[in-house]
Amino acid sequence: MQQLADRLIDTGFLQGLPRGLGYVIVVALFAFLMLNFIMLVAGVTSWLERRVWARIQSRIGPNRVGPQGSIQWLADGIKNIMKEDIVPSAADAPLFRFAPYLAMMGFFGAFAVVPFGDGLIVADINIGVLYVSAVTALVVVGILMAGWSSNNKWALLGGIRSAAQIISYEIPAALAVLTVVLFTGTLSMQGIIRAQGWAPWNWFLFHNPFTFVAFFLFFVSALAEGNRTPFDLPEAESELVAGAFTEYSGLRSLLFFLVEWGNLYLIGAICTTLFLGGWQVPAFTDSGLVLGLAQVLTFFLKAYFLVFVAMWVRGTLPRVRVDQLMTLCWKYLVPIAFVNMILAAFFAAILPNGSIFVKAGMCVFGLGLAVHFFQRVLFHLRRAKPELHLSPIV
């Protein structure tokens, strides 16, 4: 990005401006673009989630605003903006007002290093992955602040749950990321993607058994960090009303939901970057523009596939209890992640560039797993007797 700013200052629209001011303008421009992009992504994700969820629950879902209800999120957003912004009289008003923005900052910052295509990244910093896990931790401060300042005991419980949960699950998530970093030797998001190829056997998912395990560790931990079912304890509706967000209304409440749905996309994007080959496509054409579009499309499809899986999980599973959540993290995920990373280090020492046989074996294994899974799904679909759902007699 600095090169772009330099070029603009030297030759482009910002010619003659002081260098510092030029940087500020470019950064503000990018931030504005990203903010709009995030709004769009979070909105579309919310619509998609509601539709997917409705199908799972044998409902129809929002279908009134726009074709198939596809701009329902816009209507909801406008409605929420027009609502009264209530600050409870007993709340700690400055903190209460500031908390949603802090949560927002945390996840918004992470989008700076999401690589949508070759060169299509706001800032390809050399510690990209670390930066993501550091910046997204700001979200927990926001949620905890919201819970504390609401002066509501349900909100406080929600905030504390969220803090405990996110801090705990940072560890297996970070260890899973390190497993990949052992093979790339770089923390840069673009570097990690460049270390992979477009074909599945060149993805880190199938690089060796340890990255394969790391993928699932990371996905589960990311779900927990994003407060998604089955780990949606901070806002557990049936227990804590709305958790840390109980007292929020209007735009501030909307911001928290923006964070939630934006986070969902972020989980998908980072998983895609680390394990699924990111934007890598085969070089099928010379046209840079077509290739770029194909890269962006590939990245989006992969990320949204994982988003869909998260929605699917949410429609399927109940919620775990607080002690079960902590047991799962500290007694299972953390030890597994440690052992997995150590074994991966041995593997990296023996076969630093991987082995074609291991990759092939992992691909076959993964394919077998997928086939088995879809057979199970088909089996259950047959047992579910969809004709009964579709043509009720009465």
Place this chain on the structure above:
Amino acid sequence: MSHAIDIDLHREGPGGLETEEMTLNMGPQHPSTHGVLRFVVKADGEVMRRAIPDIGYLHRSIEKIAEKVGYHGFMPYTDRVDYVSAMQCNQGWAMACEKLAGIEVPRRGEYCRVIASEFGRIASHLISVGATGMDMGAITPFTHAIREREYINDILEELCGARLTFNYMRIGGCAWDLPPGFAKRAIAYLDRFEPLIDEYDELISFNKIYVERLANVAPITAERAISWNLVGPNLRGSGVRYDVRRDVPYSAYPEFEFDVPVGTGERGTLGDCYDRYMVRMREIRQSCRILRQALEGIPAGPVVAKVPRTFKPAPGAVHVRVEASRGDMGWFAVSDGTAFPVRVHIRTGSYAAMAAIEELSKGLMIADLVAVIASLDIVAPEVDR
């Protein structure tokens, strides 16, 4: 607050730190208190010391109203005692009046009653099962259960024109005969519904997280269940094989074959939340079984006996019991020979279950309280009446 709570709020924690017990007000506007229940929760972080139920938010003086509206006129009010399964409340009141006046109900009338109240039981248990899933954070089972309940409502609407407060039964029988082709359609519905019970099991009952959330939570031993006066699925969940339909036979129930499912502690301790949940799942199957027998073997004849419009039973007091969806529902009525009862009292299952919560909640997590409320299947209007 209506309770005087004498718990020391400040106590010395480890290291001389003073910790404070948190008093949480759960309800009446809490998403998982199913209506307007209120609990005063004394909690230490996530762990509850105790949860004190507070009742009275839905008191409508139904028993007093009976003394003013007369025997026939009270029938629509009984729908409101337990609006989730109103048919059995109808039946309880009708049976009490019949016992007072010594009226014999025609056999077809008894069959119609059984059909109506078993459909009501399935609908009620579906809500309970779905809501348990919802309280555990899985929303999908609830919508699937509600969908089936809608079809049952359609069937009952065909029978009596109403979907929630049925007002179907009358003193001496039922208001209307089965409409033409009803039995065929009802059996067709059961053919469709019974395979779906297996689907619910796959959807939620055997889900690992779900079992973990319910198993070993708040177990009630058989002795405690009896001494707390728990009834219905809550009692059977503790392994006590007691069902009014079988043990104190009424209506046409002695003519049907059905099992009384009890909790077995299959996934944890006997009498835990999971057992109570599974008892309800199995009772749905048994209700289907009773319904098939009743729909196939329904005799011809009138559905209602001749009852004078001005109903004046002989002086006396009666107590009848029906197995409602939430267990043994007792109806006590005193007549002085006039057209109005002197005293009516209704004994309901949720009231006893509500009282058990304070003991059960000690040392559980807040999330478990939700599981306990859901598994005891407490319906607020039934507690207060």
